[in-house]
Amino acid sequence: MTELSVNLNAVALLRNRRDLPWPSVTGLGRIALEAGANGLTVHPRPDERHTRRSDLPALRALIDTEFPEREFNIEGNPTEDFLELVEDIQPEQVTLVPDDPGQVTSDHGWNFKADGARLHKIVARLKVTTGARISLFADADPSQMAAAAETGCDRVELYTGPYGSCHDDPEAAARELEKLAQATEAAMACGLGVNAGHDLTVENLIPLVLRIPDLAEVSIGHGLTADALIHGMAETVRRFRRACGQDA
Ligand SMILES: CC(=O)[C@@H](O)[C@H](O)COP(=O)(O)O
Numbered sequence: 001m002t003e004l005s006v007n008l009n010a011v012a013l014l015r016n017r018r019d020l021p022w023p024s025v026t027g028l029g030r031i032a033l034e035a036g037a038n039g040l041t042v043h044p045r046p047d048e049r050h051t052r053r054s055d056l057p058a059l060r061a062l063i064d065t066e067f068p069e070r071e072f073n074i075e076g077n078p079t080e081d082f083l084e085l086v087e088d089i090q091p092e093q094v095t096l097v098p099d100d101p102g103q104v105t106s107d108h109g110w111n112f113k114a115d116g117a118r119l120h121k122i123v124a125r126l127k128v129t130t131g132a133r134i135s136l137f138a139d140a141d142p143s144q145m146a147a148a149a150e151t152g153c154d155r156v157e158l159y160t161g162p163y164g165s166c167h168d169d170p171e172a173a174a175r176e177l178e179k180l181a182q183a184t185e186a187a188m189a190c191g192l193g194v195n196a197g198h199d200l201t202v203e204n205l206i207p208l209v210l211r212i213p214d215l216a217e218v219s220i221g222h223g224l225t226a227d228a229l230i231h232g233m234a235e236t237v238r239r240f241r242r243a244c245g246q247d248a
Pocket residue numbers: 007009010042043050075097104105106137197198199221222
């Protein structure tokens with residue numbers, strides 16, 4: 001079964017339009033977990049335009065006190081600041097993403113052949129200091145997976161942006177889906193678990209999970225938050241859970 005982690009960055013982005021505490025990032029996170037989300041994801045960037053460092057203790061406490069079997073996933077570029085942040089918060093999963101501070105959103109995975117030695121050290125450090133599962137953001141490129149595994153990570157998160165951007169071109173979407181399937185096969189052959197995320201929607205999630213039933217987790221924010229404006233967060237989470245093949 002594919003698990004669903006709800007990314008709260010888009011909720012935080014809306015909150016940050018004003019110097020006011022709503023919509024509440026923790027409150028929407030609670031509704032998502034009550035509706036059966038398997039976990040929460042945040043991607044705190046250095047400029048704090050989405051989730052802020054100060055959001056993280058409350059989300060940690062929410063999971064610890066009310067949903068102890070669910071997971072907190074923190075994504076980010078592994079600067080020293082980021083590493084100290086995850087060491088403080090102790091998430092169940094850390095997803096390392098190679099994005100620059102000014103980047104609008106994440107748009108590529110690691111080049112494991114070039115960055116492998118650096119990532120190996122970071123993965124080793126986080127395993128000792130957090131005990132978290134470590135996932136590395138990856139393009140759908142089977143030839144990178146052996147080098148990804150050599151870093152010592154547990155999983156890769158396949159970047160699904162190119163697949164998500166084909167929403168009006170079914171043939172191109174089918175080609176991107178095949179690339180994701182081939183990359184999953186290569187990653188699993190190297191002993192890695194596989195997550196996926198970026199620009200996923202209920203519509204493109206259903207064929208993704210049907211084609212790649214071994215996906216361990218999808219993390220979804222933008223498309224899920226857009227649907228939550230229409231259907232409400234609880235009903236939206238149930239829709240995405242059903243798209244993941246879960247009973248909801
Ligand atoms: C790592 C990744 O794929 C991103 O999708 C990200 O976490 C989304 O972040 P934003 O919502 O901040 O663009």
